[in-house]
Amino acid sequence: MNTNHISTLVPAVNVAALKDTTLLNMGIFALFVAVTMVIVFRASRNNKTAADYYAAGRSFTGSQNGTAIAGDYLSAASFLGITGAIAINGYDGFLYSIGFLVAWLVALLLVAELLRNTGKFTMADVLSFRLRQRPVRIAAALSTLAVCFFYLLAQMAGAGSLISLLLGISDWGGQALVIIVVGALMIMYVLIGGMKGTTWVQIIKAILLIAGAAVMTAWVLAIYGFNLSNLLGSAAEAANNPAVLNPGLQYGKTETSKLDFMSLGLALVLGTAALPHVLMRFYTVPTAKEARKSVVWSIWLIGLFYLFTLVLGYGAAALVGADTIKSAPGGVNSAAPLLAFHLGGPLLLGFISAVAFATILAVVAGLTITAAASFAHDIYANVISKGKADATTEVKVARRTVVVIGILAILGGIFANGQNVAFLVALAFAVAASANLPTIVYSLFWRRFTTQGAVWSMYGGLASAILLITFSPVVSGAKTSMIQGANFAFFPLSNPGIVSIPLAFLLGWLGTVLDKRLEDPAKQAEMEVRSLTGIGAEKAVDH
Amino acid sequence: MGNEAQPQDVTASVDFQEVQQTERFKTLRKRHRSFVFPMAVAFLLWYFAYVLLADYAVGFMSIKVWGNINVGLILGLLQFVTTFGITAWYVSYSNRKLDPIAAGIRHEIEGHQFDKDGNVIRGAAK
Numbered sequence: 001m002n003t004n005h006i007s008t009l010v011p012a013v014n015v016a017a018l019k020d021t022t023l024l025n026m027g028i029f030a031l032f033v034a035v036t037m038v039i040v041f042r043a044s045r046n047n048k049t050a051a052d053y054y055a056a057g058r059s060f061t062g063s064q065n066g067t068a069i070a071g072d073y074l075s076a077a078s079f080l081g082i083t084g085a086i087a088i089n090g091y092d093g094f095l096y097s098i099g100f101l102v103a104w105l106v107a108l109l110l111v112a113e114l115l116r117n118t119g120k121f122t123m124a125d126v127l128s129f130r131l132r133q134r135p136v137r138i139a140a141a142l143s144t145l146a147v148c149f150f151y152l153l154a155q156m157a158g159a160g161s162l163i164s165l166l167l168g169i170s171d172w173g174g175q176a177l178v179i180i181v182v183g184a185l186m187i188m189y190v191l192i193g194g195m196k197g198t199t200w201v202q203i204i205k206a207i208l209l210i211a212g213a214a215v216m217t218a219w220v221l222a223i224y225g226f227n228l229s230n231l232l233g234s235a236a237e238a239a240n241n242p243a244v245l246n247p248g249l250q251y252g253k254t255e256t257s258k259l260d261f262m263s264l265g266l267a268l269v270l271g272t273a274a275l276p277h278v279l280m281r282f283y284t285v286p287t288a289k290e291a292r293k294s295v296v297w298s299i300w301l302i303g304l305f306y307l308f309t310l311v312l313g314y315g316a317a318a319l320v321g322a323d324t325i326k327s328a329p330g331g332v333n334s335a336a337p338l339l340a341f342h343l344g345g346p347l348l349l350g351f352i353s354a355v356a357f358a359t360i361l362a363v364v365a366g367l368t369i370t371a372a373a374s375f376a377h378d379i380y381a382n383v384i385s386k387g388k389a390d391a392t393t394e395v396k397v398a399r400r401t402v403v404v405i406g407i408l409a410i411l412g413g414i415f416a417n418g419q420n421v422a423f424l425v426a427l428a429f430a431v432a433a434s435a436n437l438p439t440i441v442y443s444l445f446w447r448r449f450t451t452q453g454a455v456w457s458m459y460g461g462l463a464s465a466i467l468l469i470t471f472s473p474v475v476s477g478a479k480t481s482m483i484q485g486a487n488f489a490f491f492p493l494s495n496p497g498i499v500s501i502p503l504a505f506l507l508g509w510l511g512t513v514l515d516k517r518l519e520d521p522a523k524q525a526e527m528e529v530r531s532l533t534g535i536g537a538e539k540a541v542d543h
Numbered sequence: 544m545g546n547e548a549q550p551q552d553v554t555a556s557v558d559f560q561e562v563q564q565t566e567r568f569k570t571l572r573k574r575h576r577s578f579v580f581p582m583a584v585a586f587l588l589w590y591f592a593y594v595l596l597a598d599y600a601v602g603f604m605s606i607k608v609w610g611n612i613n614v615g616l617i618l619g620l621l622q623f624v625t626t627f628g629i630t631a632w633y634v635s636y637s638n639r640k641l642d643p644i645a646a647g648i649r650h651e652i653e654g655h656q657f658d659k660d661g662n663v664i665r666g667a668a669k
Contacts, residue, residue, distance in 0.1 A: 091604075091615055095597055098622045102590045105629055109579040229610025236611065246605035247597035247615050258598045265594045269587065292637065299630050303623055445576075526559040532571055533645045535557070535652055 021346040021353075022168045028354035033185060036204055036358075040189055040197035049541060050391040053194040053398060054121040054373045055283040057541035062290040064203060066297020069281050071202030072366045073100075073272075073298065074209060074305055076158055076333075076359045077425050082306070083339075084332035086313020088322050090235070090244030092251050093313055097306035099265050103272035104302065106437075108295040111273045113288040114444050114531040120538055122370075123279045124378040127439050127458075130523035131451040134383060139458040141378035143435035144276040146462060147428045148371035151277075152364060152405070154424035156183070156413025158333075159360050165330030165337060166353040176414045182357070183410035186364045190372070190402045195284060198365045205362040208355050210301060212340075213308040216352075219343045220315035228311075235317040244317065260493045264426060267497030271429030274436035277370040286540035315339055364409060372401035423474040423482075426495050427465065434461030434500040438508045444531060446512075450519050453512030461504030468496035557652055571644040578636055586629055593618055 047053055060068070078100065085093030119125035124140035156179065163169050163178045189197050224230040236242045243249055251261035272278065282291045316325065316335040319342050328334040340352040376398035381389045389397075438457045442449040468491045469475065475482050477489035491499075530536055562568055596604055597615060604615030 091597075091619075094616075094619055095594070098593070098619055099590075102586065102622060102626055105586050105626060106583065108630060108633060109583050227610075229612050232611035232616075243605075245611060245613060245616070246601055248601040251598065252601055261598055262591075262594060265591070269590060289642065292634065296630055296634055299626065303627060307623065522560055525563040526557075528572070529559045529562045529568060529648075532568075532575060533648045535649050 021341075021349055022166075024346055024350040025166055025353040028350045029357045032204075032208070032354055032358050036189070036201050039200045039204070040193035043196040043200055044192045044194065047194050047196065050121070050377075050395050051538070051541050052196070053395045054280075054369070054377065055538075056194070056196040056199055058284060058286050058538060059196075059540050060199060060284045060290075062285055062293025063297050065199070065281060065285050065290070065294040067206045067301065068199045068202040068284075069278060069294055069298040070210070070301040070305070071204075071206030071362050072277060072281060073302060074206065074359070075155065075363045075425075076162060076356055077154070078305075079209065079213070079309070079359060080162070080333040080336050080356060082309045083312045083316060084325065084335040085250070086310060087316035087320070087325055087335040088332055089250040090239070090314075090317070091247045092249050094310055095247065095251070095261070095265075096268075097309055099268035100272070101299070101303050101306055103269045104295060104299045106270065107273035107278070108292070108299065110444070111279070111440060112282050112291045112295045115279060115440070116282045116285070116288045116291040117531045117534045117537045118527055119283060121280070121283060121377050122374050123274075123276050123436065123440075124374065124382075127436075127443055127454060130443065130519055130527045131449075131454055136451055136454050136458075137378050137382055139455055139462075140436070140439075141374045141383075143431065143458055143462050144374040144378075145371055146435070146466075147276055147432050148367045148374075148405075150424045150428040150431065151275075152367045152371070152409050153412045153416055154428070155360055155364050155367070156409050157416035157424075159413055160417030162330065162333065162356060162360065165328065165334050166356065168329075170329065172417070175417055179413040179417065180410055182361060182364075183406055183413065186361055186368060186409075187403060187406035189361070189365050190369050190406070191399055195280075195369055198362075198369050199281075199284060201358075201365055202362045205355070205358040206301065208351075209359060210305055210308075212352055212355050213305060213312065216315075216336075216340060216343060216348070217308040217311045220311050220319070220339075223315075223319070231311065231314055231318060235314040238318045238321050256492050259498070260495055263493050263495040263498035266501055267426065267430040267433045267495055270437050270497075270501060271431075271433035274432040274440060275428070276374065276432070276436070277366045280370045280373065281366075283538070288534050288537065312336060312339060319343075368402055368405050368409065371405050372398045375401045423469065423494060427469050430465045430469070430495060430497045430500060431462055433497055434465045434504040435459075436461075437501075438505045442508050442512075443527070447524055447528075448512060449508070450512045450515040450517065452515035452517070453508045453510075456511030457504045457508030460507040461500055464500040464503050465496045468499060469494075472496070562648065562652065565648075567644060567648055571641065571648065574640050574644070578633070578640075582629060582633070586625065589625060590622065593622055 046057065051057055082093055082097050085096060087093070115126050118129050122141075123144055124137045127140045128136040159179055159182055160175045163175050167178065169175055169178060189201055193200070220231065221228075224234065232245055236244055251257050282294065285291050285294055313335065316339040320335065320338045325332065325335045325338060328338060337349055337352055337356070341349040376394050380397045381387065381394045435458050438461065439454045442453065442457070471489055472491045472494050473481060473489050474494045475489065477487035596618065604613065604618070606614045608614060608617060
């Protein structure tokens with residue numbers, strides 16, 4: 001077979017040579033920024049009302065929104081992280097992507113359409129629909145802000161290591177400068193373009209990312225005569241370990257790590273449909289039917305993309321080699337860029353690197369507008385000013401919040417740079433699955449559900465997820481912990497989902513059955529009828 | 544908020560509890576729930592069965608079926624197939640069984656609300 005031929009090619013990936021392509025990478029990225037800026041400016045001309053700013057005037061089609069959801073969801077962690085995980089740990093990396101995909105069925109079957117029919121701008125709109133506004137809205141907004149903050153920090157901290165890999169900037173000051181540039185660009189997109197601009201950035205990024213991954217996948221498969229078995233064999237041979245094709249290399253080490261994987265699987269599959277920045281995207285389409293179409297599109301695109309990462313991961317293992325990947329700056333995350341360099345030289349590397357940057361930019365923009373909408377719409381308009389603020393003031397508050405969150409994200413990114421904060425993404429999913437999902441499901445499907453149940457479930461889920469992770473090995477007590485040299489860990493798992501998710505469901509039930517106050521049956525009827533029929537649902541804005 | 548206030552006006556005078564009690568709405572709710580609940584349980588069970596196998600039955604997952612392609616890879620790819628399959632099934636079910644009823648109820652109620660002379664004939668909406 002052609003394995004001999006390939007093994008002579010492996011040293012061709014010279015990590016030092018990557019630095020020569022820095023200018024090219026920056027050039028392609030600058031082109032992306034220029035093109036998207038023009039589109040954002042054009043899109044912003046119609047931003048007048050709150051519905052324009054938060055929900056893009058509800059004017060996107062299902063297929064556009066589905067592509068944007070894929071752009072929002074396929075973060076740098078998905079692209080670089082999963083490809084790298086498969087390249088190093090083989091099959092166990094693939095397990096991740098399956099959880100990330102299957103989770104979309106929860107969104108499709110239980111959440112998307114009903115949420116579109118009953119809400120306006122934020123997750124809290126739906127959760128507080130038939131319960132007492134103030135307490136439920138505050139709880140939902142806090143959990144939205146917590147999820148966005150954890151997710152945002154993880155993205156910005158990841159930007160630092162990505163810069164060292166892609167631009168060859170290894171000094172702290174240089175990386176900080178690039179983080180500031182990325183943050184400032186993001187603030188501009190969100191400030192000027194609102195949800196419309198953010199959505200277009202995500203659509204363009206999703207198309208580039210999926211197209212780039214498709215080209216690389218076809219290329220890798222062509223090398224192996226379009227025979228998956230040959231590719232797998234060659235990856236196992238390069239790794240010198242046939243076990244890379246089997247599960248267990250990463251999670252099968254101990255009983256604890258096996259349980260940890262169960263916990264992660266639970267958080268992934270139940271967390272996705274409760275991520276506030278994903279939920280908010282369903283308001284950008286005119287009807288529930290378009291919301292359904294969005295999920296269908298995103299399931300196809302995301303599924304296809306994860307199939308690509310399987311080939312790319314094993315391709316990187318076979319063609320680049322696990323040792324080269326691990327020793328490159330950026331470590332595991334460098335698998336995809338190194339494979340691009342191996343296949344298509346500096347030009348493909350430049351393209352993939354620019355796409356990786358665009359990915360961070362787009363995901364961070366989506367998170368920022370979600371957090372700003374939640375603060376302005378839930379906390380400011382409905383709690384602080386008790387619904388008396390007009391839409392213009394609300395949008396003004398939202399824009400100011402964008403700037404504040406952007407600055408916080410930049411500072412967070414600079415100071416978390418180099419820290420081991422990968423667990424923050426897992427935490428964001430665990431918080432979403434424990435604090436948000438039980439209340440979403442109960443309020444949509446359980447007639448008897450009350451305010452006390454919602455409040456207990458949301459605060460219980462939020463607090464237990466954060467506390468358990470604080471007292472877990474990811475924060476202290478292990479070699480890879482965030483705080484070295486301290487040990488206050490008593491919870492053995494690095495993902496809290498297996499405890500916090502059932503607990504939040506239990507608290508929601510308990511809080512409801514112990515609640516002496518009953519909720520308004522008329523409101524329950526209104527929510528149920530509206531959620532299933534779309535009566536009185538927010539319409540698209542005419543311009 | 545411009546034309547956003549409009550939908551609220553439309554629904555302000557609707558007695559949703561009455562609509563909730565109509566046979567038509569009950570049918571819609573039953574059809575929706577009898578599809579999404581069993582399907583959600585089924586795909587979650589199938590996903591966790593797969594995770595448990597990958598976690599605790601490594602030997603079984605490592606059995607090679609064709610070349611280097613083993614049981615684990617086939618089951619993993621089947622997760623993709625079932626996800627795509629359930630998606631397509633749900634879309635066709637909604638188009639056939641849910642959307643027509645939902646649209647019917649919606650048009651009747653909203654249609655009457657938009658009556659030009661302002662007379663809401665609630666009885667006729669049933």
